[in-house]
Amino acid sequence: MSFLGLLGGSAKSSVDLAELQRKNSQIQYDEIQKVTSSVLGKTELRPKLGIICGSGLGGLANEVKDSQVIPYAEIDGFPKCTVPGHAGNLVLGYLSGVPTVCMQGRLHFYEGHPAWLVTMPIRMMKLIGVETLIVTNASGGLNQDYNSGDIMVIKDHINLTGLTGQHPLVGPNDEKFGPRFPAMTTPYDPELRQLAQETAKELGFSGFMREGVYVKVSGPSYETPSESRLLRSIGADTVGMSTAPEVVVARHAGMKVLGFSMVTNVVILEQDSDKTPPTHQEVMDTANARAKDLQLLVKTIVGKLASTL
Ligand SMILES: O=P(O)(O)O[C@@H]1C[C@H](O)[C@@H](CO)O1
Numbered sequence: 001m002s003f004l005g006l007l008g009g010s011a012k013s014s015v016d017l018a019e020l021q022r023k024n025s026q027i028q029y030d031e032i033q034k035v036t037s038s039v040l041g042k043t044e045l046r047p048k049l050g051i052i053c054g055s056g057l058g059g060l061a062n063e064v065k066d067s068q069v070i071p072y073a074e075i076d077g078f079p080k081c082t083v084p085g086h087a088g089n090l091v092l093g094y095l096s097g098v099p100t101v102c103m104q105g106r107l108h109f110y111e112g113h114p115a116w117l118v119t120m121p122i123r124m125m126k127l128i129g130v131e132t133l134i135v136t137n138a139s140g141g142l143n144q145d146y147n148s149g150d151i152m153v154i155k156d157h158i159n160l161t162g163l164t165g166q167h168p169l170v171g172p173n174d175e176k177f178g179p180r181f182p183a184m185t186t187p188y189d190p191e192l193r194q195l196a197q198e199t200a201k202e203l204g205f206s207g208f209m210r211e212g213v214y215v216k217v218s219g220p221s222y223e224t225p226s227e228s229r230l231l232r233s234i235g236a237d238t239v240g241m242s243t244a245p246e247v248v249v250a251r252h253a254g255m256k257v258l259g260f261s262m263v264t265n266v267v268i269l270e271q272d273s274d275k276t277p278p279t280h281q282e283v284m285d286t287a288n289a290r291a292k293d294l295q296l297l298v299k300t301i302v303g304k305l306a307s308t309l
């Protein structure tokens, strides 16, 4: 199907989405502008903050006041969300007084979306005016000191799928978004990380707060014990199937990023273990059980940032 056709554009100037997918090419600035216009045409709000809700963490969007819900299906050119625990809505409104756009449900590579399409909403947010992004995810704890329900402030990531070729910035670079070769030395903003830890302490959350490294794999299968030991040995504390590509694209576009990884299961490192293997139901249930704490943490942090956003 023609992408510009989806956007209501003329067949003559249309870009074939299937063809772009085959070439693993990028959607260009103009096309993302049309997705953005479709959103802006449905709301008066001009968000400064973007939030992405991970598996089972969509409740964060319920903290947004005076909210307007736009299903992805009603946004021209926006792909579908197919994963349970990812509602598939943009929720726009005010979080602690800050105009916010919240992705209640994200796109994943394992759903069949190429890396550039998974991250297209980040560029849309940038064009809307978002300069600060809060990403959340559900993850497996590779670090065996971690417990289910721990919240890890992400200090760095290993974009394993990016390093091995499925990088969201592969394809022609548009300097309007950012440079051809962006540095990734500080993907997660040090001041925001510090603020997150200080705020967690004030809220009495220190007992389940962590700071560490997230590794992004493709999924959808969970890891074998040997794969998990490999990921631990390269320095990762948690493992998941999202986030890093979104953060790379956000940093490419100059956005500040704060990331939280909710440990929903402790990863099994031993062969032939009698421990219970992970399930997506367990992931969602654990995320839901701790969601209120993460919601309060994010809301309080945003309240403290409000005057600067
Ligand atoms: O969207 P996130 O990264 O929070 O979801 C995690 C990774 C997979 O999508 C899913 C596996 O249970 O949860």
Ligand SMILES: Nc1nc2[nH]cnc2c(=O)[nH]1
Pocket: 138, 139, 140, 141, 217, 219, 221, 222, 223, 239, 240, 241, 264, 265, 267, 278, 283
């Ligand atoms: N890859 C991966 N993703 C997850 N998301 C939640 N738990 C896990 C896990 O154990 N592994």
